[in-house]
Amino acid sequence: MFTAVFNSFESGMIYAIMALGVYLTFRILDFPDLTVEGSFVTGASVAAIMIVNGYSPIIATLAALGAGFLAGILTGLLHTKGKVNPLLSGILVMIALYSINLRIMGTSNIPLLSQKTLLTNIQDAWAKTGIDDVLNGLLTAIGLGDSLPKTWSILLMMLVITVLIQVGMSVFLKTEIGLAIRATGDNEAMVKSFSAHTGNMKVLGLAISNALVAFSGALIAQYNGFSDIGMGIGMIVIGLASVIIGEAIFGAKTIVRATLAVIGGSLIYHFVVTLALRVDFLQTGDVKLITALIVIGALLLPLITEGRKVKARKKKRLMELQFDHKSLEEGK
Amino acid sequence: MLHLNGIYKVFNEGTPDEKLALQNLQLQLKKGEFVTVIGSNGAGKSTLMNMVSGKILPDAGEVLIDGQKVSGVEEHQRAKLIGRVFQDPMAGTAPHMTIEENMAIAYGRTNRRGLRFGVTNKRKAFFKESLETLHLGLENRMTAKVGLLSGGERQALSLLMATFTNPKILLLDEHTAALDPSRAELVTQLTKEIVEQSKLTTLMVTHNMQQAIDLGDSLIMMDKGQIIFEARGEEKRALTVEKLLNEFQRIKGEKMNNDRAVLA
Ligand SMILES: Nc1ncnc2c1ncn2[C@@H]1O[C@H](COP(=O)(O)OP(=O)(O)OP(=O)(O)O)[C@@H](O)[C@H]1O
Numbered sequence A: 001m002f003t004a005v006f007n008s009f010e011s012g013m014i015y016a017i018m019a020l021g022v023y024l025t026f027r028i029l030d031f032p033d034l035t036v037e038g039s040f041v042t043g044a045s046v047a048a049i050m051i052v053n054g055y056s057p058i059i060a061t062l063a064a065l066g067a068g069f070l071a072g073i074l075t076g077l078l079h080t081k082g083k084v085n086p087l088l089s090g091i092l093v094m095i096a097l098y099s100i101n102l103r104i105m106g107t108s109n110i111p112l113l114s115q116k117t118l119l120t121n122i123q124d125a126w127a128k129t130g131i132d133d134v135l136n137g138l139l140t141a142i143g144l145g146d147s148l149p150k151t152w153s154i155l156l157m158m159l160v161i162t163v164l165i166q167v168g169m170s171v172f173l174k175t176e177i178g179l180a181i182r183a184t185g186d187n188e189a190m191v192k193s194f195s196a197h198t199g200n201m202k203v204l205g206l207a208i209s210n211a212l213v214a215f216s217g218a219l220i221a222q223y224n225g226f227s228d229i230g231m232g233i234g235m236i237v238i239g240l241a242s243v244i245i246g247e248a249i250f251g252a253k254t255i256v257r258a259t260l261a262v263i264g265g266s267l268i269y270h271f272v273v274t275l276a277l278r279v280d281f282l283q284t285g286d287v288k289l290i291t292a293l294i295v296i297g298a299l300l301l302p303l304i305t306e307g308r309k310v311k312a313r314k315k316k317r318l319m320e321l322q323f324d325h326k327s328l329e330e331g332k
Numbered sequence B: 001m002l003h004l005n006g007i008y009k010v011f012n013e014g015t016p017d018e019k020l021a022l023q024n025l026q027l028q029l030k031k032g033e034f035v036t037v038i039g040s041n042g043a044g045k046s047t048l049m050n051m052v053s054g055k056i057l058p059d060a061g062e063v064l065i066d067g068q069k070v071s072g073v074e075e076h077q078r079a080k081l082i083g084r085v086f087q088d089p090m091a092g093t094a095p096h097m098t099i100e101e102n103m104a105i106a107y108g109r110t111n112r113r114g115l116r117f118g119v120t121n122k123r124k125a126f127f128k129e130s131l132e133t134l135h136l137g138l139e140n141r142m143t144a145k146v147g148l149l150s151g152g153e154r155q156a157l158s159l160l161m162a163t164f165t166n167p168k169i170l171l172l173d174e175h176t177a178a179l180d181p182s183r184a185e186l187v188t189q190l191t192k193e194i195v196e197q198s199k200l201t202t203l204m205v206t207h208n209m210q211q212a213i214d215l216g217d218s219l220i221m222m223d224k225g226q227i228i229f230e231a232r233g234e235e236k237r238a239l240t241v242e243k244l245l246n247e248f249q250r251i252k253g254e255k256m257n258n259d260r261a262v263l264a
């Protein structure tokens, strides 16, 4: 149980990078980009094939990031230059990427279990530091000693990487270009009238988004120990689930808060799915159904709480008014 | 400063919906001149504005700004020279961004956007100073989302954002039409102050004849894609709504007679 939950945090942290990419397109650019399902696998494929062929895992992971960037540019150009509808642009590139990913891998599945990956490298370097013993000692001391995690390195490294990306993204969205990208999603005609090339802003936003998604895919491949042609299926919904859950629970008032919320949303989503799968009558195949239910729940939650709040507010105000009225009458 | 020479624009050419929106339009604005534009619905006023801003391109004729031919220059490039305020108060600002962020975007109109922070302390001070000139207290709400402002406040902010970087041309398309009378009066007053102070070359469309007479150095009246009446200088100052209406009737009548003559 503990191991499963611990693992859910590890993968939740890695998937959070993908979710940040989805946040950038869906929320900032207001562009429902479905490229994600393809570019996630592209990242995994590029990293896997390069690692298998002896490239350093760092180079392989960065190459994956670059491949995602290009995929995003493709979708962006299709939409801005080709005037293809956003959804369709994403779907077309996603479909095209399926074949391209197969070509990249040369097969539909590349195992990485016997390979040195970014994650095994981190674990090896970490093992020498002995921090695991300290942390596990702490857990034992507070009575959680019966199921200790094998390594803390993945969780902590991923935390660092994800937060770095989150900080980088928040800063970027406050630069002049970042502001122009946000305004493009908010009011395109307005930024255009202030001489921003909104087409380029969209292409750039899509490129960064898919770079993050592919980066996340590359890490997941190394984490799970394989890259598979089908691993992108449902990715967009998982990303959206993280974004929506995060917004519902942590809010999205400022960019910093919203991006942190996405990470939180991703962690919660993966945690809930892990818990749900522990329930006896649920099977692995039910994940998608659970996902849909979680997203629906997160979408309805604000509606319900908002409705309650309004009702409570009105009731309070009405009582005040009636009270005023009464005291006025009595005053007569 | 602004020259339009022999501009033609046809929409939906060759279909039953064909519309000759501008025909052989000639217009010149001197540097610092403030011209008000009136005309009935569909006269081509907005088309004229879009022609200047580059949102639409002429079928024939050319547009020059400051002696520079811009007819082929893309809209976002041309925007470096032009400030615009739209009729819809929602159109000129980004609602989910703060006042200062909106102003930073407007501030970026004249230079190339880079990876510098959009809102710096130095810029903030400048934004604050500019906002104070509106006397709406917005300088104390610089981190509020613009979507929370009232229509009048948003329109005043739009006006400020369009003008505080001193564009070569200012285009105002019925920018007070969607506001209630007192707010409209406020924005009109601000327009007058800003244009006078910064000596902006301005083209302003309005449906309010009194406003068109009160504001600006010159007045033009459009109908069916043409300028049918122009008053500048002394003639403009002597105008009244009544005179304007009479003028309109006279020209329309003449035209109708001409049309009849042609048809007969
Ligand atoms: N993009 C377009 N496609 C087709 N027809 C158009 C287009 N833009 C304008 N028109 C037509 O051109 C004519 C002039 O329109 P324009 O918007 O310039 O009028 P206007 O003087 O601004 O009117 P209003 O006072 O109602 O704003 C109208 O008949 C309009 O239907």
Ligand SMILES: [Mg+2]
Pocket: B045, B046, B047, B173
């Ligand atoms: Mg109009």
